Amino acid sequence: MQSFTFGDNPIMADELLQLVLIGKKTATCWAATNKTGANPVGTHMIIKDSLGRERAVIETIECNKRRFNEVDESFAHDEGEGDRTLAYWRKEHQDYFTREGLYTDTMEVFCERFKLVKIIEV
DSSP states (O other), X not given: OEEEOOSSXXXXXXXXXXXXXXXXXXXXXXXXXXXXXXXXXTOEEEEEOTTSOEEEEEEEEEEEEEEGGGOOHHHXXXXXXXXXXXXXXXXXXXXXXXXXXOOOTTOEEEEEEEEEEEEOOO
């Protein structure tokens, strides 16, 4: 089973993981230029914390590609971050993709919804 860590720094990895563990975060996205591509529905993945420990298993329930400026309120809410508004989502993700050197308003992103299958105790 493939595994990943959220974000681009340890603090972000653990904060986003915690949102998944409490059921607030049920979606994520990444740049379509990322070599991983889209996850087919039914894919199981392990989320790791900032120390590399396996902490949760999720299952993809939806994954599609759209332009950054086409992400809607519903998806932003399901990402579970900040105040869960589209404005917050856009600012935080613009900052993130800018740090990655990828941001444009029309960049393509994979938008995935998932369900928490299992919490792994450490």
